[in-house]
Amino acid sequence: MNVAIMQPYFFPYIGYFQLIHAVDTFVVYDDVHFIKKGWIHRNRILIDGHPHPFTLSIQKMSQNRLICDHERAQPDEIAEQQLKLLRHAYHKAPQFEHVFPLLERVIRHPERNVGKYLAYGIEEVARYLGISTTFILSSELNAGVGLKGQARILKICEQLKATHYMNAINGMALYDADVFEQAGIDLSFIKTDSMTYDQGPRPFQPNLSIIDVMMHCSTPEIQFMLERYALVSNRQVT
Structure with a gap:
């Protein structure tokens, strides 16, 4: 079984989503420490041809607490501001009528717990894209509690009976292929192909939130994009 374990991000x-699509089970790693300068609570959308911050408001953010120990701030009030910003940004986008109801459902979701809320949004987007991967919260697994880094990842993989662990390409330095091999688990990293899509008349802006991709591309187009990656080993030069 192919498994991936990643912190939850805000409309990543x-x-x-290529990583989610590539595995059988995706573990939302929500019982690790919150990272203020990461992508847990922020992303970027396109406004007037330029990247613009799109953020999740969180009460009392602290890197001394776990992601799953945080709560959203004023979700009802802030949801209206977020939806207004998305309407302004994408009301002329070709897929707006299809995508906005999904975003509205996610943004209005009443869940206050940050880990569960982000997991809900990620899974809703995945289902919209036709991805059938199973989702699990690490906080509900109770696997490898007290362990850190690679040791805990291995414990989670062993509990799930994983035969293949996959991660994003920027995680290569965190894992030792020999250690995974000794545990009987293959180790691979997803290297995303360079890709562009039509964002309008201005220069293309890469690496925006999945929101931008969904607003500009049809579901079949995105499903094709989800396959545009290579699996690489950290034993080989990339």
């Missing part, structure tokens, strides 16, 4: 970029 398409490479995150």
Whole structure:
């Protein structure tokens, strides 16, 4: 069984969904420490041809607490602001009528827990894209508690009876292929192909939120994009 384990991000970029698409089970790693300067609570959308911040408001953010120990701030009030910003940004986009109801459902979702809320949004987008991967919260697994880094990842993989662990390309330095091999688990990393799509008349802006991809591309087009990656080993030069 192919497994991936990643922190939850706020409407992450398409490479995150390539990873989800590539595995049988995706573990939302929500019981690790919150990272303020990461992508857990922020992303970028396109406004007037330029990247613009799109953020999730969180109460009392702290890197000393776990992701799953955080709560959203004023979700009802802030949801209206977020939806207004998305309407302004994408009301002329070709897929707006199809995508906006999905975004509205996710953004209005009443869940206050940050880990569960982000997991809900990620899974809703995945289902919209036709991805059937199974989702699990690490906080509900109770696997490898007290362990850190690679040791805990291995424990989770062993509990799920994984035969192949996959991660994003920027995680290569975190894992030792020999250690995984000794545990009977293959180790691979997804290297996303360079890709562009029609965002309008201005220069293309890469690596935006999946929101931008969905607003400009049809579901069949995105499904084709989800396959545009290579699996590489950290034993080989990339």
